[in-house]
Amino acid sequence: MASLVLIGLAAGFLAALFGVGGGILIVPLLVLVRSFDQRRASATSLAAILVSSVAGSITYALHGDVKPGAAALVGIPAVLGVIVGTALQQRLPVRKLSYGFALVLAAVGIRLLV
Amino acid sequence: MTLALIALLGVVAGVFAGLFGVGGGILFVPALVLGLGLTQLHAEASSLLAILPTALIGSWRQWRYGNIDPRAAALVGAASVAGVQLGVLVAVRVPEATLQRLFGGLLLVVAAQLAWRTRRS
Numbered sequence A: 001m002a003s004l005v006l007i008g009l010a011a012g013f014l015a016a017l018f019g020v021g022g023g024i025l026i027v028p029l030l031v032l033v034r035s036f037d038q039r040r041a042s043a044t045s046l047a048a049i050l051v052s053s054v055a056g057s058i059t060y061a062l063h064g065d066v067k068p069g070a071a072a073l074v075g076i077p078a079v080l081g082v083i084v085g086t087a088l089q090q091r092l093p094v095r096k097l098s099y100g101f102a103l104v105l106a107a108v109g110i111r112l113l114v
Numbered sequence B: 001m002t003l004a005l006i007a008l009l010g011v012v013a014g015v016f017a018g019l020f021g022v023g024g025g026i027l028f029v030p031a032l033v034l035g036l037g038l039t040q041l042h043a044e045a046s047s048l049l050a051i052l053p054t055a056l057i058g059s060w061r062q063w064r065y066g067n068i069d070p071r072a073a074a075l076v077g078a079a080s081v082a083g084v085q086l087g088v089l090v091a092v093r094v095p096e097a098t099l100q101r102l103f104g105g106l107l108l109v110v111a112a113q114l115a116w117r118t119r120r121s
Helices: A002-018 A023-034 A038-063 A068-089 A094-113 B003-020 B025-035 B040-065 B070-091 B096-120
Strands: none
Touching (some): A002 A038, A002 B025, A002 B040, A002 B070, A038 B070, A094 B003, A094 B096, B025 B040
16 A cells, blocks of 8 residues: 555656656556556556646646646547557557657657757 | 647647557647747646546546556555645746756656567567
8 A cells, every 4th residue: 555655646746747647657666566467557547647637737727837728729639649549559560669659759858958 | 830730749649648658748748838839837737637638538448448446546646646736846946947858858768668668568
């Protein structure tokens, strides 16, 4: 139980500091520390992210930092994208694509760093 | 950048999230900063709201598949609320340029983790 609380604390901190879900931390930790299989870890992480993103949105909104129009502009089309992406996952060579996606992430990271 | 293009980036972020289990927020933030010209802080705050519809629908589907461990999700989720308070406290105090550099560093870490995970699978 203590390990789950620590995972939640760290994930919430990361989520709020960077505006991300926190799955990047929750999924591997549930697998490594709690011996979850990959599928159960991703699903459980998604449910926990629901809580942290509600908490984060409310806290940031109280600071006046949330732009609802901007959020809707990317957030609503993303729902369509997730449905497409999940379906494509069954048909595409995800392994090769993952390296391409990692390169894109690294390029954007470097763009923001310099 | 036109609004239609930003919305398209939203679709792409969703596709990546579905394909690789990484995405959503990590792509919303640069899209809002580089595309819409939001500050890093406003982009991060708005990204958390933008994650909600996807997380809601994803959780609902996973719940029906029976893949969610409700006790673990509740504990991690409840504890995350305290972590979020600390994260917001830090984010609103850190200078804009520093926050953007930290996020750039996070992207590099995520890219490395994704490549490593793929290599092992």
